[in-house]
Amino acid sequence: MKKIFGYKNLISLLEKEGFISNETFPKNTILDMNDTDYVYIIREGLVTSKLFSEKENVYSFHSKGDFLGFLNIYDQIVKQMTFLTESRCKFYRIKNEDLRFFLSFPENVPFTFYIMRNLEEHFYLNSLIFQQQINYRTAQAFLNITMLLRDRDKTEEYLLLPNTYYIKKIKLYTQLSSDSFYKQLNLLKELKIIEKKQNGLLINSKKLYEFTPKLLKKENWV
Numbered sequence: 001m002k003k004i005f006g007y008k009n010l011i012s013l014l015e016k017e018g019f020i021s022n023e024t025f026p027k028n029t030i031l032d033m034n035d036t037d038y039v040y041i042i043r044e045g046l047v048t049s050k051l052f053s054e055k056e057n058v059y060s061f062h063s064k065g066d067f068l069g070f071l072n073i074y075d076q077i078v079k080q081m082t083f084l085t086e087s088r089c090k091f092y093r094i095k096n097e098d099l100r101f102f103l104s105f106p107e108n109v110p111f112t113f114y115i116m117r118n119l120e121e122h123f124y125l126n127s128l129i130f131q132q133q134i135n136y137r138t139a140q141a142f143l144n145i146t147m148l149l150r151d152r153d154k155t156e157e158y159l160l161l162p163n164t165y166y167i168k169k170i171k172l173y174t175q176l177s178s179d180s181f182y183k184q185l186n187l188l189k190e191l192k193i194i195e196k197k198q199n200g201l202l203i204n205s206k207k208l209y210e211f212t213p214k215l216l217k218k219e220n221w222v
Contacts, residue, residue: 020093058172061173067115
């Protein structure tokens with residue numbers, strides 16, 4: 001089900017209908033979903049999100065295959081989130097009215113469930129940050145980020161987070177003080193769970209899972 005109604009098949013069908021266009025934004029572009037008539041699907045790059053009510057804190061990290069602005073197709077919903085490109089980003093772009101029309105057909109309804117699951121995953125993982133014991137929030141944040149990389153091979157023991165995942169943004173994701181965050185990060189480095197490399201952070205996914213107190217079943221994480 002997930003593969004049949006995933007974003008790749010959705011894009012293929014939308015392209016056949018002529019509903020897809022491409023757009024590229026430079027780093028540090030703010031995407032305010034209140035000011036656009038489009039839904040975006042990330043092709044390449046990294047985007048962070050935040051709630052309008054929070055000036056600095058990062059709500060989530062969005063990468064290849066993620067949907068931005070899907071709730072725009074429902075006119076009565078107030079948009080409460082804004083997005084920032086953390087790198088040069090390429091997007092698929094679909095007009096709200098075209099996507100609404102496409103999803104109105106019964107055979108396409110399962111795509112709505114897939115997209116909503118995509119959105120809900122960000123909300124749910126963000127909530128785990130605050131359910132986690134405060135001394136393990138940084139570990140939970142990194143665990144969340146590994147789950148949000150949709151195209152990764154979940155059987156691989158090591159995962160490289162590129163340099164676009166700025167440490168200061170991960171700190172904002174945890175909502176910890178600088179002192180607490182860096183103490184926890186240093187511990188993860190001492191335990192060889194995270195290692196700084198020239199091209200990013202190398203994460204030992206297995207060790208990270210074993211270190212972090214469990215809030216989800218194991219099969220959801222590895």
